Amino acid sequence: MATRTIRVDMIARVEGEGALDLHIREGKVTRAELRIFEPPRLFEALLRGRDFREAPDITARICGICPVAYQMSAVHAMEQAMGVEVGGPIRDLRRLLYCGEWIESHALHIVMLHAPDFLGFPDAIAMARQHGDAVRGGLLLKKAGNGLMRLLGGREIHPINVKVGGFYRVPDRAEFASVEEELKRARHFAVQLLRWVAGFTFPAFERDYEFVALRHASAYPFNEGRIVSNRGIDIAAADYAIVFEERHVAHSTALQAVIKGRGSYLVGPLARYNLNFDRLPPDIQALAREAGLGPVCRNPFQSIVVRAVEVIYACDEALRLIAAYEPPAAPAIAVEPRAAIGHACTEAPRGILYHRYEITADGSIREARIVPPTSQNQKSIEEDLRVVATRDIALPDEELRDRCEQAIRNYDPCISCSAHFLKLGVHRR
Amino acid sequence: MAPARRPRLAVWKFASCDGCQLSLLDCEDDILALAEVVEIASFPEASSAMSKGPYDISLVEGSVTTPHDAMRIKKVRRQSRHLVTIGACATAGGIQALRNFADVDDFIAAVYATSRYIKTLATSTPISAHVPVDYELHGCPIDKTQLIEVISAFLAGRKPAIPNQSVCIECKQRGTVCVMVARGTPCLGPVTHAGCGAICPSFRRGCYGCFGPMARPNTTALAREWRLLGASETDIQRVYRTFNAATEPFKTESEAHGD
Ligand code: SF4
Numbered sequence: 162m163a164t165r166t167i168r169v170d171m172i173a174r175v176e177g178e179g180a181l182d183l184h185i186r187e188g189k190v191t192r193a194e195l196r197i198f199e200p201p202r203l204f205e206a207l208l209r210g211r212d213f214r215e216a217p218d219i220t221a222r223i224c225g226i227c228p229v230a231y232q233m234s235a236v237h238a239m240e241q242a243m244g245v246e247v248g249g250p251i252r253d254l255r256r257l258l259y260c261g262e263w264i265e266s267h268a269l270h271i272v273m274l275h276a277p278d279f280l281g282f283p284d285a286i287a288m289a290r291q292h293g294d295a296v297r298g299g300l301l302l303k304k305a306g307n308g309l310m311r312l313l314g315g316r317e318i319h320p321i322n323v324k325v326g327g328f329y330r331v332p333d334r335a336e337f338a339s340v341e342e343e344l345k346r347a348r349h350f351a352v353q354l355l356r357w358v359a360g361f362t363f364p365a366f367e368r369d370y371e372f373v374a375l376r377h378a379s380a381y382p383f384n385e386g387r388i389v390s391n392r393g394i395d396i397a398a399a400d401y402a403i404v405f406e407e408r409h410v411a412h413s414t415a416l417q418a419v420i421k422g423r424g425s426y427l428v429g430p431l432a433r434y435n436l437n438f439d440r441l442p443p444d445i446q447a448l449a450r451e452a453g454l455g456p457v458c459r460n461p462f463q464s465i466v467v468r469a470v471e472v473i474y475a476c477d478e479a480l481r482l483i484a485a486y487e488p489p490a491a492p493a494i495a496v497e498p499r500a501a502i503g504h505a506c507t508e509a510p511r512g513i514l515y516h517r518y519e520i521t522a523d524g525s526i527r528e529a530r531i532v533p534p535t536s537q538n539q540k541s542i543e544e545d546l547r548v549v550a551t552r553d554i555a556l557p558d559e560e561l562r563d564r565c566e567q568a569i570r571n572y573d574p575c576i577s578c579s580a581h582f583l584k585l586g587v588h589r590r
Numbered sequence: 591m592a593p594a595r596r597p598r599l600a601v602w603k604f605a606s607c608d609g610c611q612l613s614l615l616d617c618e619d620d621i622l623a624l625a626e627v628v629e630i631a632s633f634p635e636a637s638s639a640m641s642k643g644p645y646d647i648s649l650v651e652g653s654v655t656t657p658h659d660a661m662r663i664k665k666v667r668r669q670s671r672h673l674v675t676i677g678a679c680a681t682a683g684g685i686q687a688l689r690n691f692a693d694v695d696d697f698i699a700a701v702y703a704t705s706r707y708i709k710t711l712a713t714s715t716p717i718s719a720h721v722p723v724d725y726e727l728h729g730c731p732i733d734k735t736q737l738i739e740v741i742s743a744f745l746a747g748r749k750p751a752i753p754n755q756s757v758c759i760e761c762k763q764r765g766t767v768c769v770m771v772a773r774g775t776p777c778l779g780p781v782t783h784a785g786c787g788a789i790c791p792s793f794r795r796g797c798y799g800c801f802g803p804m805a806r807p808n809t810t811a812l813a814r815e816w817r818l819l820g821a822s823e824t825d826i827q828r829v830y831r832t833f834n835a836a837t838e839p840f841k842t843e844s845e846a847h848g849d
Contacts, residue, residue, distance in 0.1 A: 177603070222607050225608045225612045273636060283638045285636070286621075286625045287637075329793045566638070
């Protein structure tokens with residue numbers, strides 16, 4: 162049988178550049194690899210010798226789409242190392258900033274990156290000719306998220322206002338007025354967006370994943386909580402390395418994370434939702450049900466619906482935090498260096514983001530370790546690909562390729578956090 | 591008369607965080623209108639329709655850190671009538687240029703268990719070290735209104751109206767009190783290229799130079815002032831060695847301080 166090879170230069174509509182290698186021999190999928198070739202930027206190395214207070218600004222530059230996640234994991238890890246706890250209004254402002262990033266990042270993914278797959282368009286601009294209201298609504302939503310980031314962070318990409326111990330400057334109540342109005346409007350668009358995506362056609366596909374997310378005593382998780390799974394993991398961030406390990410594989414410049422002795426796991430909206438459905442307010446649970454979701458969703462193609470649910474939650478949570486806001490006495494609490502190790506895990510839009518730092522007595526970073534969500538999902542993505550390709554093997558190459566790309570986009574992979582230039586090839590023999 | 595052909599735009603990524611190209615998608619009010627006047631011919635982050643060159647304007651994000659990318663940028667140049675670099679990575683080598691001050695093998699060993707699968711160059715270099723560049727936009731990240739201005743200027747065949755002064759001027763323009771004078775906070779504003787709108791001082795924070803050096807900055811005089819405000823030699827070295835560390839003025843000044 163002749164070998165058939167299809168090539169596209171790169172997977173589009175993901176952050177960063179990646180490729181898939183799919184080998185089909187005599188009607189069987191023999192290999193499915195998501196290839197990640199990020200020219201390594203070597204952050205863990207360049208952090209060595211830097212001051213612990215520089216970590217939030219430096220690590221933000223790992224990813225322009227989720228800089229707040231990096232800043233949050235960095236400040237929490239440093240505060241844990243220095244034995245400082247930040248609570249009250251500063252804690253609330255951090256959560257609020259995170260709401261902004263979730264809204265911005267999820268709206269971008271839903272409307273600009275993922276919806277075109279379901280409706281058969283190359284991009285949101287082409288899609289806007291037929292679905293103008295949805296695209297414009299999504300853009301308004303994204304803009305509201307960015308507005309919140311600008312107010313609290315100074316700018317939407319690489320905010321400048323986050324520091325270990327708090328913020329450089331905090332807003333007074335009056336400064337929230339226009340953002341509050343915008344968020345109220347955005348909330349309305351978020352509900353419309355949920356109804357819109359709920360009407361898409363989803364391939365019937367379920368797998369029995371191990372979901373991993375944070376879980377907090379009372380809130381849907383952003384900054385805090387224990388790392389839990391549906392198969393019994395329940396640990397503090399400091400124990401991350403006991404349960405998880407990173408492996409270096411030949412086809413990737415991203416290290417792949419696995420659960421020791423068990424293998425792949427899934428992080429991100431699906432995992433968060435499944436492990437924290439009971440932490441969503443009843444009206445949002447009702448909206449999720451109306452959109453066809455149960456309390457557990459195992460179909461990664463429906464992650465777009467879960468993202469839309471999380472956007473509504475983030476709008477409501479932001480409005481709640483704004484309504485309750487009283488400025489703190491000081492924008493930050495003082496943090497003095499000491500020789501210590503600090504760990505933190507927070508919920509980036511794409512899933513848990515783990516940081517670990519070893520600090521010397523003078524406050525210099527001796528060692529850094531960062532595990533982004535996409536490295537953790539990489540193995541799950543590859544397993545999904547194998548199942549999808551096996552099931553849909555009869556499709557013509559082009560359709561099979563589209564289906565596989567869509568399966569990759571289910572994860573909203575942030576290849577910049579870990580990845581780069583790859584080729585997508587289907588090899589048939 | 592035949593209808594005018596829309597100019598063709600392409601966006602390219604090298605070693606970067608995607609933040610600068612995201613600035614284009616962050617133009618929520620303008621992106622649909624922009625797509626009417628230009629043909630977005632290749633923008634993989636936003637569209638799976640990637641059409642072949644030549645392109646009228648190429649926006650290039652990211653620095654060159656691999657042998658493969660050193661070749662790829664030459665191909666991009668050949669297909670582009672105008673090539674504009676966007677951001678500190680593409681314009682100055684970015685934060686990843688900190689490897690230029692170290693041994694890259696040590697760097698790789700710090701991240702990976704084995705260097706067997708890793709192909710990388712010893713340095714991170716700006717695009718201009720490899721091909722001629724028509725315009726360089728500063729910032730980590732760039733400012734999106736400046737991006738729209740540069741695209742419009744190239745479309746209209748005029749020079750972009752981007753000021754070349756220091757961040758200090760922007761503080762004056764927005765009426766921010768000087769954080770160095772009023773609060774004794776060390777600030778890189780006097781030597782840093784304008785463009786962000788002086789965000790940090792308006793949050794009572796000193797500028798950390800993410801837009802890189804202005805033309806003819808007096809970095810040494812500023813370092814002296816920093817000493818007077820209590821900064822250590824290491825502090826001074828660190829602040830000149832961030833997102834624009836490989837630019838000549840910041841590199842030279844950083845080498846005069848620290849251990
Ligand atoms: S210059 Fe900064 S914001 Fe732009 S791509 Fe590089 S790291 Fe990201």
